Amino acid sequence: MRPEIGQLRQAIEQKTRELAGDRERLARIERECHHVWDNPNGVYAPIHHPGYRYEGDPPGTMGVDWRPGGYVEARTEEKWKRTCTSCGKVEETSKPVEKVVRVGGDFGGNRSRY
Numbered sequence: 815m816r817p818e819i820g821q822l823r824q825a826i827e828q829k830t831r832e833l834a835g836d837r838e839r840l841a842r843i844e845r846e847c848h849h850v851w852d853n854p855n856g857v858y859a860p861i862h863h864p865g866y867r868y869e870g871d872p873p874g875t876m877g878v879d880w881r882p883g884g885y886v887e888a889r890t891e892e893k894w895k896r897t898c899t900s901c902g903k904v905e906e907t908s909k910p911v912e913k914v915v916r917v918g919g920d921f922g923g924n925r926s927r928y
């Protein structure tokens with residue numbers, strides 16, 4: 815075995831240990847931070863997934879496992895992001911804050927009576 819191969823392995827092991835240590839230190843800083851969010855409710859940052867067409871099995875192909883082509887609809891993934899101005903931690907969520915709005919009295923259903 816060429817000596818440089820052993821050196822490479824050692825260097826990779828050393829860097830892996832350093833990386834794990836750095837990750838641990840950063841996680842501790844983030845855990846102990848009294849986060850100051852740039853925007854408490856987050857900034858809307860949706861991810862758009864464009865629609866696409868996919869090919870099925872070519873015509874003339876036979877068999878029970880024959881698959882037709884099709885189209886996957888485009889969709890938008892709801893996302894909100896916020897960043898701590900103190901430690902730089904970024905949080906993401908796809909769960910919105912629901913706001914309840916009163917529009918009138920609740921008379922038990924929507925039917926009209928005469």
Ligand SMILES: [Zn+2]
Nearest residue numbers: 847849898901
């Ligand atoms: Zn923070």
